[in-house]
Amino acid sequence: MRKILGMGGGTGLPVLLAGLKEFAQDPDGPSPPTGVSISAIVSTSDDGGSSGRLSRTFGIPAVGDLRNCLAALAPNSFELPELFQHRFSAGAGLQGHSLGNLIVTALCEKYGSLGLAIQTAARLLRSHGCILPATEVQTTLCAEFEDGSVMRGESQVASAGKRIRSVWLEPEYPPPFPGVLEVIANADVIVLGPGSLYTSIIPSLLVEDVIQAIRCSPALKIFICNLTTQPGETEAFTASDHLRVLQSHIGQRVIDICVMSSDPVPQIAGSETRVKPVRNDPQEIARMGVVPIQAGLLAREGPWVRHDPKKLAHLILSIADALPRPGAVYDEGGLVA
Numbered sequence: 001m002r003k004i005l006g007m008g009g010g011t012g013l014p015v016l017l018a019g020l021k022e023f024a025q026d027p028d029g030p031s032p033p034t035g036v037s038i039s040a041i042v043s044t045s046d047d048g049g050s051s052g053r054l055s056r057t058f059g060i061p062a063v064g065d066l067r068n069c070l071a072a073l074a075p076n077s078f079e080l081p082e083l084f085q086h087r088f089s090a091g092a093g094l095q096g097h098s099l100g101n102l103i104v105t106a107l108c109e110k111y112g113s114l115g116l117a118i119q120t121a122a123r124l125l126r127s128h129g130c131i132l133p134a135t136e137v138q139t140t141l142c143a144e145f146e147d148g149s150v151m152r153g154e155s156q157v158a159s160a161g162k163r164i165r166s167v168w169l170e171p172e173y174p175p176p177f178p179g180v181l182e183v184i185a186n187a188d189v190i191v192l193g194p195g196s197l198y199t200s201i202i203p204s205l206l207v208e209d210v211i212q213a214i215r216c217s218p219a220l221k222i223f224i225c226n227l228t229t230q231p232g233e234t235e236a237f238t239a240s241d242h243l244r245v246l247q248s249h250i251g252q253r254v255i256d257i258c259v260m261s262s263d264p265v266p267q268i269a270g271s272e273t274r275v276k277p278v279r280n281d282p283q284e285i286a287r288m289g290v291v292p293i294q295a296g297l298l299a300r301e302g303p304w305v306r307h308d309p310k311k312l313a314h315l316i317l318s319i320a321d322a323l324p325r326p327g328a329v330y331d332e333g334g335l336v337a
Helices: 012-023 049-058 064-072 080-084 099-111 114-125 154-159 180-186 197-205 210-216 239-250 282-287 309-322
Strands: 002-008 036-042 130-133 140-145 150-152 164-170 189-192 220-224 257-261 291-295
Touching: 002 012, 002 180, 002 197, 002 309, 012 036, 012 064, 012 197, 012 309, 036 064, 036 180, 049 064, 049 099, 064 080, 064 099, 064 114, 064 130, 080 099, 080 114, 099 114, 114 130, 130 180, 140 154, 140 197, 150 154, 154 197, 164 197, 180 210, 189 309, 197 210, 197 239, 210 239, 220 239, 220 309, 239 257, 239 282, 257 309, 282 291, 291 309
Parallel strands: 002 036, 002 189, 036 130, 189 220, 220 257, 257 291
Antiparallel strands: 140 150, 140 164
16 A cells, blocks of 8 residues: 655645545555555644634634545535534634634644644544644744835735845754654655645655655655745745745755646636746746656636646656556656557
8 A cells, every 4th residue: 555645734735635536545445456655744834714813813723724635535425524513604713714623623622632632633524634733843934025025914914015135944953753754754755735835745745854854754745836936925926936945945856846837727707917827937946956857737627727636646656656666757748658
């Protein structure tokens, strides 16, 4: 059974997990022939909305991204995950809160342990995988922008609309959650993304010993590039620009593959003009020592521009199968045979 580890947060990591669960072992049944074991290391520095309010009130890491990942790994036929994702539209003290955030927080208070809270929520949802927070320390994401200004708080950083020079956590390099380093060491494939580069993917790496563990892991390391840029944060970035920023944190010869969507991205209705499709530049990625792979990954349904979960999962598993195969051929455009 292949062990696939996803790292990140936000709305991107759940897309990957939702696709992979179709190939995962059912906790209540036999594993399918193409079964995989799924793990996720989730960033917990979100300070906005329901998650941020609960984090500040109870002094715990943000649970919103954990909630999304737990729900993504639940069976599609099960109704509880939809209820878990319900967000209250009114009510004193309840408006804006997600029911799942409240449940995970209640479990955390009951057991005095974020780990036990996640395990219990996973059992309730029958989630197909192991979800780990990057750290159980309450952290704040900080950023220095190219104009020299500094902001603290993920929501502030994400909405600043300015080019980022560097990001870090406060406290710096918090200890990893128990089991994080072991999951990295034992993975067959480590997938970074999709998701916001500076506010979802990189924060999951800014934990003590995590980058070194990834460097030392024999796993295949895959970066999933976003479909569109983000104002300020990755404005005008090409795919290789995203990869270059990631390499500046993780090292030059760590990422093996960069995955890009080859589908044209439709115009984003109502979006500001600063949001643009990411331009693929596979030749530059190849010159950086990383194998570029392009495939049709755009979801055709729904109002949002996002990766298709099943297409993305199928590609990840196909790559995992193809790379060790003797005679596999690559060119500057990626895998061709």
